[in-house]
Amino acid sequence: MTTPQESREVALRVADIRYAYGKTVAVDGVSFDVRPGEIFGLLGPNGAGKTTTISIVSGILPPASGQALIFGQDASGGSGKARARMGVVPQDIALYEELTAAENLRFWGRLYGLSGAGLEDAVRRSLDLVGLADRAKARVKTYSGGLKRRLNLAAGLVHSPDLLLLDEPTVGIDPQARLRILDVVRDQARSGRAVLYTSHYLEEAEQICGRLAIIDHGRVLAAGTVAELRRLVGEGPVVRIRGSIDGDGLKALAARCPGVSFLSADGDSASFAARDPDACSGLVRELFRSGLKLDDLRVQEPNLQSVFLKLTGRELRD
Amino acid sequence: MRTLATLVRKDLRRRLVDPSKLLMNLAIPLVMAGMMALAFGGGGDNQRTPVLHLVVVNQDEGPIGRALGNAQQNPEAAGRMEIRQAKNRGEGLTMLREEEAAALILIPKNFSADLFDGKDVELEVVKNPAASIMPVIAQQGVEVAALYISIGARLLDGRGPRIAELFEGKGWNDPQAIAALVTELYDRVRGIDAFLIPPLIEVKTAERETGKEAGKDRPNFMIWMFPGVMIMGLLFTANTQMRDLLREGEIGTLRRQLTAPLGAVQVLIAKIVSVAAVVAIATVLLLLVGRWVFDVRWGPVVPLAAATAVIVLAATGFAALVFSLVRTERQGDAFGGVLVMLMSLLGGTFFPPQVVPSWMQGISRLTLTYWSHGILRDLAAGGGWDKIQRELSILLIIGLTLTLAGVLALRRRHLRGAL
DSSP states (O other), X not given: OOOHXXXXXXXXXXEEEEEEETTEEEXXXXXXXXXXXXXXXXXXXXXXXXXXXXXXXXXXSOOSEEEEEETTEEGGGTOHHHHHTEEEEOSSOOSOTTSBHHHHHHHHHHHTTOOHHHHHHHHHHHHHHTTOGGGTTSBGGGSOHHHHHHHHHHHHHTTOOSEEEEESTTTTOOHHHHHHHHHHHHHHHHTTOEEEEEESOHHXXXXXXXXXXXXXXXXXXXXXXXXXXXXXXOSSOEEEEEESOOHHHHHHHHHHSTXXXXXXXXXXXXXXXXXXXXXXXXXXXXXXXTTOOEEEEEEEOOOHHHHHHHHHSSOOOO | OHHHHHHHHHHHHHHHHOTHHHHHHHHHHHHHHHHHHHHHOOOOTTOOOOOEEEEEEEOOOSHHHHHHXXXXXXXXXXXXXXXXXXXXXXXXXXXXHHTTOSEEEEEOTTHHHHHHTTOOXXXXXXXXXXXXXXXXXXXXXXXXXXXXXXXXXXHHTTOHHHXXXXXXXXXXXXXXXXXHHHHHHHHHHHHTHHHHSSOSSOOOOOOOOOGGGTTSSSOOHHHHHHHHHHHHHHHHHHHHHHHHHHHHHHHTHHHHHHTSSSOHHHHHHHHHHHHHHHHHHHHHHHHHHHHHTTOOOOOXXXXXXXXXXXXXXXXXXXXXXXXXXXXXXXHHHHHHHHHHHHHXXXXXXXXXXXXXXXXXXXXHTTSHHHHHHHHHHHHHTTOOHHHHHHHHHHHHHHHHHHHHHHHHHHHHHHHTTOO
């Protein structure tokens, strides 16, 4: 149980929340905090429980147990004050295609109590922020996928929320639009807003998240800064191979190499973590000596992909 | 209230941007009503009774052929049919084609004599397929005439030649024989009166007025038909509008609204209000069309306004309940459509509920269509508050129950995360 004093220090506190769709457990004891000025990432594959977590935090779904506090107030109680401080950007492009961009933003702004000149200012500012000021009067149905994603983000920002919940905001868009959205998100954090950012794009999460939690099957497997998470697989390089492999054989091979640990085998791919470059060289020599038919061999710096591999035994594919 | 207004305004704005679906909904009952008006002759003061144009080739020299060939001399028939005589079949067919008559009737030689002698006779009818429904009317008219003539011939039972002589002006100088003939025929008719009296077909005659007042008191079929078709159209309109709730669920705007500082019930009520607003607009438009196009006079304004409000509530509540029970827009269309058709059939859209078996009449009273039709038909027939009060109260209860059930069911779905 958190004290009001502790709650005031964080924008969002998620404490041991659980939710199930019938017999399928979607969220199983997830906990994390997000502080003002921070981008906190929830990283996991599709179906990991990210959207359900966002739905609970945003008050759409009541948790079966646990609680989500927004600036100290329970999100699930329908608290108007808590919700008014929160901006949600859903994974779906939740906009009215029959209306123009400005009409959409005016509608979402009014729902948060904006009106008159304040509303018009907010609409103009949001459109500027995502670079859509010149398309304000165009109907959304005439927008490309990337423009719709940018407007979707603007609709979550129109009332200047203190906490921003972004559920996979860059799914299915071109790299240019993605960069634009990531820039806006960074700017929001720099201006002191707390951001909860879900994604299954590892590189994206590595780029913008100060801290993140890796989630799979509704559970947080690990949480921390990118550097802290990388350390879970060691400081040394990661060796990835592809070819005709045998998981048990590779485990035995890794055991024969000093300073090498077996990470995972998934289909025709496998990964190893080496303690240092010497251990890495030893592993590579042993792999060639073993007579395995390899199609590919790569030596990489440890990244979130290797962390996910180590934690789940499988790759997180885009 | 401000938030509610924002939500409703957004929906109405979206409808105005693309009103095609709403117009389609409104067009359906209007087209149906129009077709029925054409088929059954309902309509306003300026509607004229169609005239049946016939060509007759009368080769019979007897009294029945003469009677059939000159049927338009009957004052009742004079305004409804126009008969032209042709000398022979060829000329008759030419006239049928060139003068756009509905049918050619051929009365063969010795038709009367053979009939009086008890022989089988034939009447030939050649229909003109280019003359719409009138040839069918002509055929059925001739069949009815043939039936009556056949019954008459059987009653004569061999006395035909004697009667034929009388028609020719012979034998009137023997009063005793005439009296005996009449007595015999009278006894025969009395013998079968159990079959003929009361008559199976009763023909009522009415004097037709002329001038400006003509048709004023003529019963307007659309007073009965239009309210039924209108209610059916309104139910379809309500369903089409309510499907937007599931559409918003699908595109994610509903969930996004639920993250704003407003309650789920507020969002659901706003959706119901916006659907009700569109149904109300549709109701007013259909009432105006009923008045201007089909000459349906809806009576005093206040009862009509109350009836409109209650009908809108009932139609909207029905649609809310339908869409709380289905998962997809397509399911809603199918389920809602079937329910509307069932309620229309049971509730008396196409035929009076009184003609169905009594157990079915019990079910029809459970439908909102039954009460909605009743209210509008009573108003159109000149009824006021006193006439519609009971029906209005029952429909109000039905409407409130449906709306409440719809809101609760939708809220339950929302709490399960299914909206």
